Structures are given as C-alpha cells and as structure tokens.
Amino acid sequence: MKDPTSKNAGRDKALVAPSSRVTVVHDELGGARRTIRSARAAFAVIVSFAATVAFAIPASAHTGEATTKASLLVRQAIALIVNTPRNEMAIEDKIKDALDSNDTAGVTLDLVAQAQKTLASGDLHATRTLLERSIGARPHLSPAMPVAIGSTPAAQPATMPGTVIDTPNGPMQMAVGDQTGSGVAEDPLSVSTDLSGRELGALIVSIVAIAGGVVLAIRFRPPISLRQLRARAVEGGGVS
Amino acid sequence: MTFALHRSKPATPETVQQPRSRRRRAVDIIDDRLGIKALQYPIPEHANNLAWSLGGVTAATLSVLIVTGLVLAQWYNPVPEAANASVRYITKSVFLGSFVRSLHFWAAQAMYVLAGLHLLRIFITGSHKRPREANWLVGVAMFALVIGAVFTGTVLKWDQEGFEALGHNLEIGKLLGGLGFWFSPKFAGNVSILTRLYVAHVAIIPGMLLGLLAIHAMLVKRHGISPHPNLPQASGEPVEPFTHHLRRIAAFALVLVGILGILAVVWPRGVGPTPVEGIEVTKPPWMFWWLFTLENWVGLKGILWGTGGLFALLAAVPFVDRNPERRWRRRPIAMLSLVVVIGFIVVLTILMGVTTPAQHLG
Numbered sequence: 001m002k003d004p005t006s007k008n009a010g011r012d013k014a015l016v017a018p019s020s021r022v023t024v025v026h027d028e029l030g031g032a033r034r035t036i037r038s039a040r041a042a043f044a045v046i047v048s049f050a051a052t053v054a055f056a057i058p059a060s061a062h063t064g065e066a067t068t069k070a071s072l073l074v075r076q077a078i079a080l081i082v083n084t085p086r087n088e089m090a091i092e093d094k095i096k097d098a099l100d101s102n103d104t105a106g107v108t109l110d111l112v113a114q115a116q117k118t119l120a121s122g123d124l125h126a127t128r129t130l131l132e133r134s135i136g137a138r139p140h141l142s143p144a145m146p147v148a149i150g151s152t153p154a155a156q157p158a159t160m161p162g163t164v165i166d167t168p169n170g171p172m173q174m175a176v177g178d179q180t181g182s183g184v185a186e187d188p189l190s191v192s193t194d195l196s197g198r199e200l201g202a203l204i205v206s207i208v209a210i211a212g213g214v215v216l217a218i219r220f221r222p223p224i225s226l227r228q229l230r231a232r233a234v235e236g237g238g239v240s
Numbered sequence: 241m242t243f244a245l246h247r248s249k250p251a252t253p254e255t256v257q258q259p260r261s262r263r264r265r266a267v268d269i270i271d272d273r274l275g276i277k278a279l280q281y282p283i284p285e286h287a288n289n290l291a292w293s294l295g296g297v298t299a300a301t302l303s304v305l306i307v308t309g310l311v312l313a314q315w316y317n318p319v320p321e322a323a324n325a326s327v328r329y330i331t332k333s334v335f336l337g338s339f340v341r342s343l344h345f346w347a348a349q350a351m352y353v354l355a356g357l358h359l360l361r362i363f364i365t366g367s368h369k370r371p372r373e374a375n376w377l378v379g380v381a382m383f384a385l386v387i388g389a390v391f392t393g394t395v396l397k398w399d400q401e402g403f404e405a406l407g408h409n410l411e412i413g414k415l416l417g418g419l420g421f422w423f424s425p426k427f428a429g430n431v432s433i434l435t436r437l438y439v440a441h442v443a444i445i446p447g448m449l450l451g452l453l454a455i456h457a458m459l460v461k462r463h464g465i466s467p468h469p470n471l472p473q474a475s476g477e478p479v480e481p482f483t484h485h486l487r488r489i490a491a492f493a494l495v496l497v498g499i500l501g502i503l504a505v506v507w508p509r510g511v512g513p514t515p516v517e518g519i520e521v522t523k524p525p526w527m528f529w530w531l532f533t534l535e536n537w538v539g540l541k542g543i544l545w546g547t548g549g550l551f552a553l554l555a556a557v558p559f560v561d562r563n564p565e566r567r568w569r570r571r572p573i574a575m576l577s578l579v580v581v582i583g584f585i586v587v588l589t590i591l592m593g594v595t596t597p598a599q600h601l602g
Contacts, residue, residue, distance in 0.1 A: 207502070
C-alpha cells in the first residue's frame, strides 16, 4: 500500500549520499524558513482577527441600566427564591428595589411590603406566595401548575406584525427577540431515580449492550497487537 | 512497504468449486447495486486500536444524538411561552421520555469528550502534519460545531440556566459588532431567538456537521490512515479491510451506548425553573466553566478572547508545527504547549467549580 506520507518522512542523513548533503542542508534551511514564514502568517491571522473584533467592541461590555420596573423586580425576587433560596440578601434587595420603584404598574405594593416582613422572619414560602399574588399570579402549588399573570411581561409593544395571536381570552402578544415568554419562575423539576419497569428494562438493555460490545470488541480485535508490531520492528532492525 | 493480507486463503480447486454461502450471495447482490465491496479497501492494522477509532466512535455518538433528537423534537415546543413546559411534559408524560432526554444529554457530553480526545490523539501522534493539514482544519471546524450544538441545546430547555447562557451569547454578539448580527434579538424581530436557536440546533449545525463529516471521511480515504509514529515505515505492518475497522467501531459504540443508557437511568436529567430576565444565579454546563472564570477576571470579553484564542491556536497548529517528526517524545515544544493549554483550561474549570456565580449581565 502506498504511503502518501513517505515523501515527507524525516530524512536520515546516513542514507544520503555525501554529494547530496549540501542539498539536504539547503532543504533543512528552507524548511526552517518555511516554518518561520508560517509562524508569521499564523501570527498575522491572529492579530487581524483581534483587530477586527477590537474595533467592534463598544465602550462597555455590560448592557444597559438595571430595570426599575417593580413587576420585573418582583419576578426577579421570586426567581431568586426559587434558584438561590439561601441568598436572602439578594432577595431582600430586589424586594426593596420594587418598593422604591417609580414604575409600580401591575404590582400590589402592600403585598410586597408584607413579603418583606415575612422574608425578615425567614418564611420563604409565604414570601414567595405574597410576591406572586402581588403581580396577579396564581400562587405556586406544585411544579405541574403553571402560573400566569394578567398579561405577558412583554418589554415591546404589540407592533410587530404576526406576533399577536387571538385567544379565547383576547389577543395575546407572543414573545419575540430575547423575551422570556414566561411569567413567574416555576420550581425546578427533579426526576426520581426510583426505577420503574421501563427504566429497569432500559437498564437491563444497556447492560446487555455493554456486554455484547465488549465481546465483539474482543472478537474483532486485531490479531497482532501494537506491542507485538513494535517488537517485530525492533527485531527486524527497522526502528529508527 | 510490504503488507500481508490477513485471512486470505490460497485458491484451490476445492475452494473454487464450493457453492457460495447465502450470506456471500447476498453481499454480491447488494454489491452489484451499491458497490459496498469498495469499503473493503486495505488499511493498516493499527487503525483498529481504540485510540485510532475515536473518530468513528464520535460519529456513532452523533448518530445517537440524531435519533434521540428526532424523538424529542416530536414533543418539544420551540416558543418561549411553552418550551420549558414541553420539556417537563417530555420528562413526565411521554413514554420513556425521561430516558430518551437523559440519553440525549449524556450522549452530548460523550460527544464533546470523544471529539476532544480524538483531537488530542491526532495532535499527539502528529497525524495533522503534511499532507493532512486541511483535514485537521475540517476537524477543528467540526469541534466548534459540537460546542455550538451543546450551547444551543442547553438554551432550548429554556430554564434559568439556559436563558442566562443565551444572555451571555447575546452580549458577546454585541461585542462582535457587525460579526454578531445573527445573535442579535433584533435580527429577526418578529421571531423569538429561541426559535432561531432551535433551527440552528436541529438543522443548521447538524447539517454542517454532516457535510464536514463527509469531507473529513473523504480526506481520510484520500490520504489513508496516518502511519503509527512508533512503527517504522518498513515494519511490514499487516493490513485489514476497512470493513473490519467499521465493525470494531460498532463494537466500541455498542459499549458506549450501554454506558450512556446506564447514565441516563441512574442520573436522569431534570429541568430548571422557568427563566426570569435580569438575574444571574446559575452556572453554565461544565465544558464552558473555564470561559466563565475568564469572565470573572476580565468581564464578558474574557469569553470572547478565550474562545477565539483557543480556536486560533487550534487552527494555527498545522502551520506552526511543521517539523516532520511525529513521535511525541521528540516533539518537546509541541507537547509542552499542549500541557500548558490543557492545564490552563483544567485549572480555570476547577476554579469555576468552586466559585459562586456572579452578576455580569445587565
């Protein structure tokens, strides 16, 4: 079988006729020059990419200012309770920001104020329930029951064509762009590791697959191992 | 270079006169129509080593992802209002839905790891060297697509973690200026970016992957399996038909699928809370942790520079590492560079593992 790399194999000077050693040295110098040119080319590519991106970077890597809408702050507080219930300081900050907000549309501030008190007493469940009620959402009962608020928290007005759909409850603005489309954070869903009949069947099939694969891999293994091939090569004196 | 063909029997009058078996007749019939015997071309025996079969096993993992992905797509709803709920529905209410979804997840992890190991093997054995530079670049592009698939896949479940991943991507799109236009939510203002990422995850990325895979395979066929660096050219290494390589890959893949199945049963995947914008409380998938350590140090641009730097290095490899020597012991600079890069990524990954998520967005 022809080895396409044979022409690129490292040259052994001992096998090269003396009259060709000048050519060999010249070739090696040429190879070194090619390496330097290639390194320069690679460096130039990297610098060009960096320059292109550098000119595109705006003055700040951060987005715009934090929201001041009370409804979003309340939703964020709920999400913090769901995601990081031990981070009471962050939850408290969000509730406080919501109470101090200039834009309190759609939020019952009395309930938010009550939530602030229940948070101080350490009752996260009551805090979450009060916050959910404050924005008109059904309180969480179980992860299976999605909560809905009075209107989708769309940041954009319903002006984009094809993004408003008719529902039995009236027109509804679909989420577009980077909008979440969701209202209040739901609890995470954990999957039980108790084995039902289906999972047990899948487990058995998986174990059988492993066993079968191992048997076949052994059956189909090369008759001569790499170690034996190398030993042969050493015995044959072919190792360079 | 001398080769010996294994398992070939010398022709004798008896063997010539024996009727062909049904199996052999079936193969002949199919070969007449599809030319499958062309797959029996000889390849060096070392190609059947596990380390040299990693590319094939990675391709087998892609098959698992495609099959499980097709199943999941029947019940997944790629609009923000329903995405998370549809994932919950798949997990709780679809027959074997939790198992299929978990299998998809673990196969994605395996594909990332196997692709990385395959890349490492190629580099360590110098198989990226002339004349295989183009195939190395194709492989690097495929690796980038694998990472893109992992990213888009984590966004699709549309929980807090997926939404925060999207948020980072959108901000990086802004950093890229004009180059990041596709990642802008305003690019197609009438469609949620979730839907566009869904299209990328199920069509664009797999399509490009399969196209590059075809080129990758053709280039391997064109150049042949690279010689083993520890076997001299004139070692007289035996050859085997490529079909033997395929069946060995199939055996390895069967073991892998079994392992993934066990993982899917023992560690099934749940779903995080529905997302709320403006907070950053989760960590990304583990393969992105090193980038987020950079973000903690220098801000969002750390993710861009880290990713760009890594892939610039990978792309530069065949042009910088041009020494024809392929044995790793005789390539100290290349091996040292490898250790430094991997060590850097590992250390940053561990640092993220012990760090609390910080607010960088908004």
